[in-house]
Amino acid sequence: MTESPFPSDRPKAAKTAAFRLLRPLLFAVAVIGLTLGALIVLHERPASHPTGNDASLGQADAGKASPDKAAGAPMPPIVLPEPPPVPPLTSADFKGFQFKPQDQHGEGEAPASDRYDLTLRLERGDTVEKVLADIDVLEADRKQIDAALKALLKKRRLAIGESIDLQLQTLPDQDGPRVLSLSIRPQPEREFIVTRKDDGSYEGQEKVYKVSPRIVRVEAVRQGSLQQSAMQAGAPTPAILDFIRALSYDVDFQRELKQGQRFTLLLEQQVTSDGRVTDPGRLLAGELRLTDRTIIVVRFRPQNGADGFYNPKGESVVRSFLRTPMDASHITSRFGMREHPILGFSAMHTGVDFGAPTGTPIFAAGAGKVVTAGPNGGYGIFVKLQHTTQIGTGYGHMSRLGPGIKPGVLVRQGQVIGFVGSTGLSTGPHLHYEFYRDGHPVNPLAQKFAMRAGLSGKDMNRFKALSREYLNQLKNAPHIAEASPPPARQKESAAADGARGG
Ligand SMILES: [Zn+2]
Structure with missing residues (x-):
């Protein structure tokens, strides 16, 4: 049991909040x-x-x-x-300020202070014209704006909740405001704008923003789970899951992960020319600093293959076999000669023992076929899988078999094939895990490195160059918080790339 930190932390937090206010x-x-x-x-x-x-x-x-x-x-x-x-100006102050230099009205008689911005949201049953009527825009103007907008949108329907950004002007001789411009941006890369011209008519324009990739870095410290910490630091969920999956073949999450460990994700985002993110980012590379080692994974697509993650040596992180066929396990007996705990004489221990509570699920270390399933002498309830013609694995002392596990059945990597027990010649609940090459038991822990697929030839050369670049960017790419400006509307940069009249 750990003492809750809250009683002492809360007053401090309250004090800090009060100070901030x-x-x-x-x-x-x-x-x-x-x-x-x-x-x-x-x-x-x-x-x-x-x-x-x-x-x-x-x-x-x-x-x-x-x-x-x-x-x-x-x-x-x-x-x-x-x-x-x-x-210093806050972003809220700044928004309004940006509009003032634009003199779209052109008559010059209205001081800039008569202009203001308003953002309205479409609610169920609303039309743009109705929204404008609600704020007392003149009917003649409303009809013109509506026509210009309809021509722009063609048959496209606006979603409930869509926001409408207005630049308005108050007039001394009129109750409602005059609309100087109206903007709707249903997608980050597309904006529909209706502007009042000098002659009082309204003109529609569609702006298409160029979308291009941007590489950013997310730096995080593990507090809570890896996933929570990465999300808090601004990483999108799919990228975090990619990172965790890529690590899972190498890192023992239960034993090796500690609070306060630092990790960095390198993301490729898609961003419009005026800074709006259209894709929050896919994982290019990641680095996790454990107590005694640093794990780096790099995304790469070999010439004739799919995207995957590799270590900096160019070896796929995916192994044909799991690191251990069980979660939260610790080794209680290694492969090799030892004094047998029950038989009392020196004998070859033909596997590795993982201590774990009875009932802990046991996973198939790799995809394969069940060749043995059931009581098997000193092994107790035992499962043997054949993965390739050469390689097999065995699991002993189970309390019971996994659902559907019987000879002839095909299993996936990670499928539950049984549960930890102490059947057969056993002194307590544990998994006895064996690994066979050509039918002979070998040390499972010595096999894992041989199981990786490595890159070679041109792929390896490309990978080396790419991974050098990513490793550099893991340290030097702009931080996600610095790269992404606050989502304030940046109208002044909306002199867009693909503006065309509508
Ligand atoms: Zn054993």
Whole structure:
């Protein structure tokens, strides 16, 4: 049992949250305080000087001097304070600011402050015209906008929840606002825009954004599961699952994974020219730093094969046989000569023993055919699988067989073929695992490296170059958080690649 960290953490977290909330307020107070302070100091300083002493001071400050208020002619010029520091703009502030330089109205009579942005969402039963009517846009304008939009969308229907970005202008002689522009972007790479022209008519335009790949890095520290930590760091689920699967042949998750271990994913995202992500990223490579070793996996497609993951040596991570045919197991007896625990004399131990509780499922180490299934002398309930003409595996001391396991049945890699027990000559629940080459038992743990498929020839040369690049990018590619700007609308960059009138 571990002590829950919450009781001590919660007040701290609350305090931090409170501080965060108060921080802008504190900042504002500090700015006001500093400004007042500066004003007082600057107003007092000249007064504290003897009147005849201002020659040097007055010279330098002559340009900034302001007319003195009431103190009389001999007073030295008053220096205006520098403007107080302005707090940094938030993205919310910035959005509105970007629109102002655009003068689409063209009549020049409306000050920029009359313009504002509004985002509305289509609800069930809504049409764009209805949404515009709701905010009191003139009917003549609504009809024009609707016609321009219909011509653009053709028969395409807008989804419920679709957002409509409006740039509006308030007019002194009119209740409702005037629509300067309306934009709908049903897909990141496609935007439909209706703009008001100088003559008061509306014109539709479809913008097509170029989509191109972008390589980013996700760095994470394991807190909770690998999957949770990767998601929190911004990695998409399919990429995380690819990473976990690629690791699963090499890493014993139960024993080797620890909290605080660092890992990095290299992703290829698809991004529009104005920075919208259309594909959150597929895994190109990943690195996991374990206590005593670092595992790196690299995606590669051999010339006549499918995409797969390889270690930096060019060996496929996929093995024909599982690392161990059981989850959460530990080795209790190795292959080789030993004193037999029951028989009491030295004998060859023809397999590896994995200690595990009774009932722990046992997996087929590889795909194959069941050749033996049932009680088998000292082996107790025993299963033997034939994988190739040369290679077989055996599983002893089971408490019972897996569902449907009997001689002649074909099994998949990882299929449950039985459950841990202590049948036969056994001192306690464990799996006795054997590995046969040409019918003779060999050390299963010494076999695993021979089972990998390796790249060769041109594939190997291509792989070497690619993996060098990925290994470099695992360290140097832009971080996902830096690469992706906040999802603020970036209208100013919407001078799109494929703009065409509609
Ligand atoms: Zn054994």
